[in-house]
Every structure is written in structure tokens, then in C-alpha cells.
Amino acid sequence: MTKQTIDFDLNAAIAGTEYDEMIMSVIPGYEAMHQMALACLRAKLSDEANLLVVGAGTGMELIKFGKGNSQWQILGVDPSQKMLTIAQEKIQQNGLSEQVKLFPGYTDDLPDSSIYDAATSILVMHFIPDDGGKLAFLQSITRRMKSSSTLILIDVFGEKGTDDFQEMTSLVKKFWEETEIPEAKKVELLETMDKGVYPIAETRVLELLQQAGFGKVMRFYTGLWVGGWMAVKDDL
Template identity: 80%
Template sequence: MTKQTVDFDKNAPMAGSEYDEIAPLALPGYEAMHQMTLACLRAKLFDEANLLVVGAGTGMELVRFGKGNSKWQILGVDPSENMLAVAKNKIEQYGLSEQVKLFQGYTNDLPDTPIYDAATSILVMHFIPDDGGKLAFLQSIAQRMKSSSTFILVDVFGEKGTDDFQEMISLVKKLWEETGITEAKKAEILETMEKGVNPISETRVLQLLKQAGFGKVIRFYTGLWVGGWMCVKN
């Protein structure tokens, strides 16, 4: 997992304990994107499978996936000690400690053996600059996946500085008015977007997935500036 421009231990846009409260408000369709991701995994995986969750964060998807199928063995990878502490508490709370394991670090710190039947990256890659880092990130995941396995990527997407992206920001701001995010928190999120988030166009997303060794890509989710793609490791 390539290093991110936002360090969620040292300069996090929000505390780990606050993330679970703010993220569903700030990101359009937060609940739906996770539901759809689980549906995609259920459609593609056998009852017994090894699942890699890259950028496990506070563990929302770890718990959801673990509860979604009790026979899946899940490894959550994240560099943030603070975020994983929150995830660990959730895993223990839901009695998933035997099924869900945690690894503090990056994907390229894991063994190279391709043992995973599926992998997910939800709201992670947009923190990585497109200077070779995004491609290396995707390649590090692909390297650890079995042939024909399923990969799901969910990210903020679009090209900064374009009229379309500015229009999308305007729509997101209106959504935030409906969800009750404070003006101060709106400003913080937008500052993080400007300084620490590196979205790319869908065309570029598809190009990078192909270069990393993925094919049969479909977009299964769109929530304003958030997109979700499902593909297959070649």
C-alpha cells in the first residue's frame, strides 16, 4: 500500500473516533456503497474465501463483510495505529476476532503469495498522488490476488480544476446542507480535498486498473463524486 498524502495518525482530517460519524454525512451514499460492495462480493465469492481489505480504517467494512459471511477469512490492512485501534474494538464487540485479522502497515509489506480470492479498496486510493503511486498501489494488491479473483475499488473521482468537478463540489455542498454538517467541518473537508486528496478521471481509473493487471471492469456505484468499480484479476 503506497504511502498516502494524508497521515491519519499525525495530520488526520478527523479523529478516528469521529470518522464514523462524519464520513457517512460527507460522502454521498456511504451506507449504500458498502451494501453494494458486499452484494458484489457475495455474488462472486464462494462461502469459504480469503478477503483482503486494503485501507481497513475504523473497520466498518471489516465488520460488515464478517457478518455478511461467517466463513470468509478477512485481513484488514492499514498504516494507521489510531484507526486500527477503533477497528479492533469493533471486531471484538461483534465477536469476529477469529475471522477478522488486522495488519498495521502497507499492502507491499505483506507476503507476495497470491492467496486472496478477493480484495477491496474503499476510499483509499484518492489519497495517493498519481505520480506512479496509484499504479504501484494497485499493482501491490493485484500481486497478492489469485487469478480470476474479484477486486472492488471505491474512490472519489474527477479532474480538479474542471467545470464538471466544480459543479460536483457545488452539488456535494448542497447535500451537506441537507445532512447538517457544520460550516467549520465543511471547510475542513474541502481543505483536505484540496490539499490531500488526488482524484482522477474515470478514464484514468480504468487505464490504471488495466495497467495493474485487472480486466472486465464495470462501474457498479455512483454517488456524485464517488464511484465504485468491480473488476477481475487477469
């Protein structure tokens, strides 16, 4: 992983200790996006596949994917030790210790010999500025993937400063009312969006994927300002 601008061990808008409690209320369709990501992976992978989860966090996708196919070998990568501690507890509680492993750090820190049949990046890249960082992030994943392997990318998307993004922000605020997010937390989340989240238009997402070596891109999920894309690494 190329380093993101928010340290989830120190000053995240949703700290590791409360992440699981809050995230389903904060992110539109949080559970549904993971179910759809799993469906995409099942459609593309054999039972013997190995999967790289970039930005494993507290382990939502690790557990979801591990239970989704008991034979997949999964590595979760994340720089947040606090979140990985929570993820490790979940792995043990669900009896997945032999199937799911954790790596503290970034994708670039992985051995060059580590090559995967698929990779996922769920709610990670939008924390990285589009100053070369997003492309470097995707390229770091590309280098760890086999030819014709599948990438699942899910992020907040849209172009800040546009009327469309402003209207979408209003819709998300209404969504937070429905999920009963406290007012103080709404203010904190919007401040984080303003200063520490770097969404980009879908056209830019597609451009970056192409530059990083991916083709056959399909958007499989939309939940207000969250989008999910499936892409295939080009043959070398």
C-alpha cells in the first residue's frame, strides 16, 4: 500500500475500537458491497486460489471471504496494528487461522515472490491523494498479481466541488439521518471527507486502472457515493 493520509491508529474519524460498530451505519450498503465482492470472486476464482486483501482493517472481508470459500488462502495487509489486532481476534474466533494470515505494513513491503490470483482494495484508495499516490498504490497491487487475475476495487467516488458531488453529499447526510448517526459524528465525518478523503470521478478511476495495467473494467456496485469495480490484470 502507498501510505494514506489518515493514521487509523491515532486519529481516524472512526477509530479501530469503534470501527465495526459505526461503519455499517456510515457507509451506504457496507454489508451488501462485501456480499457482491464475494460473488464476483466466486465467479472468477478456483477453489485453490490465493487472495490478497489490501487494507484488511478489522477483518470484515477476511472473514467474509474465508467463510465464502474454505479452500482459499488469504493474506490481509494493513499498516494499522490496532485494526489487525481486532482482525486476528475475529480470525481465531471463526476458526480461520490456518486459512487467513495477516501482514502488518504495506503492499510494497511484501516479498517480490508473493503473487496472487486476485486482490481486493475496499475503502482504501480514497484516502490517498491523486498526486501520483493513487497510481502508485494500484501499481503496487498489480506487481503482486498474476496475469489475467481479478481486482476488486471499492471506494468513495465523485468529483469534489461539482454540483453532482454536493447533491450526493446531501443524500449521504439524509442516509446518516436514517441510520441515526449522532450529529457530532456527522460533523467529524464531513470534516474528514473534506480534509482527508480524496475521491475521484469514475472516469479518473477507469483511467488509473488502465494506467496500472488493468482492463475489462466493470462497475458491479453503487451505493450513493460508494462505487465498486471489477477489473482484470492485462496479460503480459
